[in-house]
Amino acid sequence: MVTIEFSKQSLNDLEAIFDFISKDSLKYAKYQIDVLINQTELISEFPLIGHKIPEKNDESIREIVKGNFRIIYKIHHSKISILTFHHVKKQLNI
Numbered sequence: 001m002v003t004i005e006f007s008k009q010s011l012n013d014l015e016a017i018f019d020f021i022s023k024d025s026l027k028y029a030k031y032q033i034d035v036l037i038n039q040t041e042l043i044s045e046f047p048l049i050g051h052k053i054p055e056k057n058d059e060s061i062r063e064i065v066k067g068n069f070r071i072i073y074k075i076h077h078s079k080i081s082i083l084t085f086h087h088v089k090k091q092l093n094i
Contacts, residue, residue: 003079004044013085017069032067039066040073040082047075055092 014033022029043049043064050062053072061083063072070086072094086092 002044002047004040004082005079006040006082007084009084010082017085035066036069036071036085039064039071043071043073043080043082047080053092053094055094061094 014036017036018029018033020029021032048062050064050071050073052059053061053063053070060075061072062075063070065071065088068088070084070088070092072083072086072092074081074083083094084092
Protein backbone atom coordinates (compact mmCIF):
# COMPACT_ATOMS: atom_id res chain seq x y z
CA MET A 1 0.00 0.00 0.00
CA VAL A 2 1.35 3.40 -1.02
CA THR A 3 0.81 6.64 0.89
CA ILE A 4 -1.90 8.90 -0.52
CA GLU A 5 -1.45 12.67 -0.53
CA PHE A 6 -4.36 14.96 -1.41
CA SER A 7 -3.54 18.15 -3.27
CA LYS A 8 -5.17 21.40 -2.19
CA GLN A 9 -7.17 21.28 -5.43
CA SER A 10 -8.49 17.80 -4.70
CA LEU A 11 -9.61 18.83 -1.20
CA ASN A 12 -11.33 21.90 -2.65
CA ASP A 13 -13.00 19.63 -5.21
CA LEU A 14 -14.35 17.33 -2.50
CA GLU A 15 -15.72 20.30 -0.59
CA ALA A 16 -17.39 21.70 -3.71
CA ILE A 17 -18.89 18.31 -4.59
CA PHE A 18 -20.23 17.93 -1.06
CA ASP A 19 -21.67 21.46 -1.00
CA PHE A 20 -23.38 21.03 -4.37
CA ILE A 21 -24.94 17.63 -3.64
CA SER A 22 -25.93 18.53 -0.07
CA LYS A 23 -28.28 21.22 -1.40
CA ASP A 24 -30.53 18.32 -2.42
CA SER A 25 -29.49 15.55 -0.03
CA LEU A 26 -27.06 15.65 2.86
CA LYS A 27 -27.18 11.86 3.08
CA TYR A 28 -26.26 11.39 -0.59
CA ALA A 29 -23.54 14.05 -0.36
CA LYS A 30 -21.88 12.12 2.48
CA TYR A 31 -22.29 8.88 0.54
CA GLN A 32 -20.71 10.34 -2.62
CA ILE A 33 -17.68 11.64 -0.71
CA ASP A 34 -17.27 8.25 0.99
CA VAL A 35 -17.36 6.52 -2.41
CA LEU A 36 -14.67 8.83 -3.82
CA ILE A 37 -12.44 8.45 -0.76
CA ASN A 38 -12.82 4.66 -0.90
CA GLN A 39 -11.60 4.75 -4.49
CA THR A 40 -8.43 6.53 -3.39
CA GLU A 41 -7.80 3.64 -0.98
CA LEU A 42 -8.10 1.26 -3.93
CA ILE A 43 -5.60 3.39 -5.84
CA SER A 44 -3.16 3.19 -2.92
CA GLU A 45 -3.30 -0.62 -3.07
CA PHE A 46 -3.22 -0.88 -6.87
CA PRO A 47 -1.60 2.29 -8.31
CA LEU A 48 -1.68 1.03 -11.90
CA ILE A 49 -5.44 0.34 -11.79
CA GLY A 50 -6.17 3.59 -13.62
CA HIS A 51 -5.39 4.41 -17.21
CA LYS A 52 -3.42 7.30 -18.67
CA ILE A 53 -5.49 10.41 -19.15
CA PRO A 54 -5.97 11.50 -22.76
CA GLU A 55 -5.13 15.13 -21.93
CA LYS A 56 -1.52 14.30 -20.99
CA ASN A 57 1.12 12.08 -22.50
CA ASP A 58 2.48 11.12 -19.10
CA GLU A 59 2.46 7.53 -17.89
CA SER A 60 2.53 8.65 -14.24
CA ILE A 61 -0.71 10.66 -14.45
CA ARG A 62 -3.70 8.33 -14.38
CA GLU A 63 -7.39 8.27 -13.65
CA ILE A 64 -10.20 6.07 -12.57
CA VAL A 65 -13.82 7.02 -13.16
CA LYS A 66 -16.36 6.48 -10.43
CA GLY A 67 -19.89 7.54 -11.22
CA ASN A 68 -19.79 11.08 -12.60
CA PHE A 69 -16.28 11.81 -11.39
CA ARG A 70 -12.77 11.29 -12.66
CA ILE A 71 -10.22 10.76 -9.92
CA ILE A 72 -6.97 11.98 -11.42
CA TYR A 73 -3.74 11.08 -9.67
CA LYS A 74 0.01 11.06 -10.14
CA ILE A 75 2.22 8.13 -9.24
CA HIS A 76 5.50 9.01 -7.53
CA HIS A 77 8.13 6.58 -6.24
CA SER A 78 6.92 6.53 -2.65
CA LYS A 79 3.47 8.11 -2.77
CA ILE A 80 0.44 8.89 -4.88
CA SER A 81 -0.85 12.43 -5.23
CA ILE A 82 -4.56 12.85 -5.80
CA LEU A 83 -4.61 15.83 -8.15
CA THR A 84 -8.32 16.42 -8.66
CA PHE A 85 -11.82 15.00 -8.50
CA HIS A 86 -13.31 16.17 -11.77
CA HIS A 87 -16.85 15.89 -13.15
CA VAL A 88 -16.82 13.85 -16.36
CA LYS A 89 -18.79 16.48 -18.31
CA LYS A 90 -16.37 19.32 -17.57
CA GLN A 91 -13.26 20.00 -19.59
CA LEU A 92 -10.04 19.21 -17.76
CA ASN A 93 -7.20 21.72 -17.74
CA ILE A 94 -4.05 20.18 -16.29
